[in-house]
Amino acid sequence: MSTPDILVIGGGIAGLSAAAALSSHAKVTVLEAEEQIGFHSSGRSATMVHYALGDRLVRALTLASRPFFDDPPKGFTDVPLGHRVPVLVHARDDEREALDALDAEISLFARLERLDSAGVHALCPLLKEDAQHGIADLGAMRLDPNALLQGNLRQLRTSGGELRSGARVASIARDGGLWTATSEKGERFSAPILVNAAGSWADQLAILAGVRPLGLEPKRRTIITFDAPAGTDLEHLPFTKTIGDELYFGAESGRLFASPMDEVPSEPCDAQPEEYEVALAAFRMEERTTVEVRQIHSKWAGLRTFTPDKHPAVGFAPDAEGFFWLAGQGGFGLQTSPAIAAIVESLIAGTEWPLADVAREELGPDRFVRQPA
Numbered sequence: 001m002s003t004p005d006i007l008v009i010g011g012g013i014a015g016l017s018a019a020a021a022l023s024s025h026a027k028v029t030v031l032e033a034e035e036q037i038g039f040h041s042s043g044r045s046a047t048m049v050h051y052a053l054g055d056r057l058v059r060a061l062t063l064a065s066r067p068f069f070d071d072p073p074k075g076f077t078d079v080p081l082g083h084r085v086p087v088l089v090h091a092r093d094d095e096r097e098a099l100d101a102l103d104a105e106i107s108l109f110a111r112l113e114r115l116d117s118a119g120v121h122a123l124c125p126l127l128k129e130d131a132q133h134g135i136a137d138l139g140a141m142r143l144d145p146n147a148l149l150q151g152n153l154r155q156l157r158t159s160g161g162e163l164r165s166g167a168r169v170a171s172i173a174r175d176g177g178l179w180t181a182t183s184e185k186g187e188r189f190s191a192p193i194l195v196n197a198a199g200s201w202a203d204q205l206a207i208l209a210g211v212r213p214l215g216l217e218p219k220r221r222t223i224i225t226f227d228a229p230a231g232t233d234l235e236h237l238p239f240t241k242t243i244g245d246e247l248y249f250g251a252e253s254g255r256l257f258a259s260p261m262d263e264v265p266s267e268p269c270d271a272q273p274e275e276y277e278v279a280l281a282a283f284r285m286e287e288r289t290t291v292e293v294r295q296i297h298s299k300w301a302g303l304r305t306f307t308p309d310k311h312p313a314v315g316f317a318p319d320a321e322g323f324f325w326l327a328g329q330g331g332f333g334l335q336t337s338p339a340i341a342a343i344v345e346s347l348i349a350g351t352e353w354p355l356a357d358v359a360r361e362e363l364g365p366d367r368f369v370r371q372p373a
């Protein structure tokens, strides 16, 4: 029987970043079902840090996370956590109003350039002529998810914490002020605090523990990669997104990647790309750009898991002592992970609240689960 102070269930970015932050205050053990960390959503993302998704709260969490990515704590990683990639959001004439609205919202968080048709095509020559208007965030960033995951793991271990991989939690019981999680292999782990960072499985994990679920919705998203036209300047190609949620694309390991920005409801699972969304990605790429998708080089899918109000749930469950929710990071879990980890640290270890413009009530799971009467 292992008896840390805090048990974190889930070795994705949510669980590992929270565990790393908590490990300087307490003995932390992370239990991960798979043999490798980041196997599910955290290893399948588009890895961007940008402001063209979510709302004020998500943007505030992203903004607060950025200094960590630019200048990680000493000893966190030997390699950069990412590199600069501009973000271009483009619109046709009939979509201009939506672009204006996004411009106004994002301008509060990033320095944007407003582009006319010539500016849009200078930044992304692959777009068709109907991309008439654009906004560009030239300071955006693409993360190295492996460096981010490994850095958090290293920080956890340096502080005396541990990761148990291949430890799928099969049952959870509460007794004598302790949560005891038992893995499928029969190993037992007990701690007074259990952090539920099980990603798409977080509601299922809560049910295992006898805690009321939040109504999380995992949604599948698909990415394909394919050859760029000869002569494409991949090094300077922006992450390019339609103003509506139709298509994004960018450079990926000497090729192009694209997503039709699908949001297909799914059970928690090892998500696989479906033929329809793969074809849709290629179709939309050809519809909005001059690129011909001749052959798909690779494809994958991952789950983005949302709470009912699309804000993350971070905080102690109102209906179960010591049960901490860390779920619902949707499509922004990497880019908000440092800020959310600092919030977890504040709520569990009692450090100062890290974000002046985010209130703890905005994140609390009691938005969805009321205290028992």
Ligand SMILES: Cc1cc2nc3c(=O)[nH]c(=O)nc-3n(C[C@H](O)[C@H](O)[C@H](O)COP(=O)(O)OP(=O)(O)OC[C@H]3O[C@@H](n4cnc5c(N)ncnc54)[C@H](O)[C@@H]3O)c2cc1C
Binding pocket: 009, 010, 011, 012, 013, 014, 015, 031, 032, 033, 034, 037, 038, 039, 040, 041, 042, 043, 044, 045, 046, 047, 048, 049, 167, 168, 169, 170, 197, 198, 199, 200, 201, 205, 221, 222, 223, 301, 302, 303, 304, 305, 327, 328, 329, 330, 331, 332, 333, 334, 335, 336
């Ligand atoms: C296609 C795509 C594009 C994306 N693009 C971006 C982007 O550009 N920027 C961004 O910030 N975010 C992006 N995201 C979102 C981001 O990937 C997620 O928000 C984030 O990875 C969620 O992290 P997590 O740790 O909650 O989940 P996960 O990485 O899924 O981790 C949860 C872990 O819990 C484990 N687990 C579950 N049940 C158990 C159990 N019973 N016992 C033990 N372990 C268990 C699982 O094995 C899993 O490893 C994207 C996602 C997708 C799919």
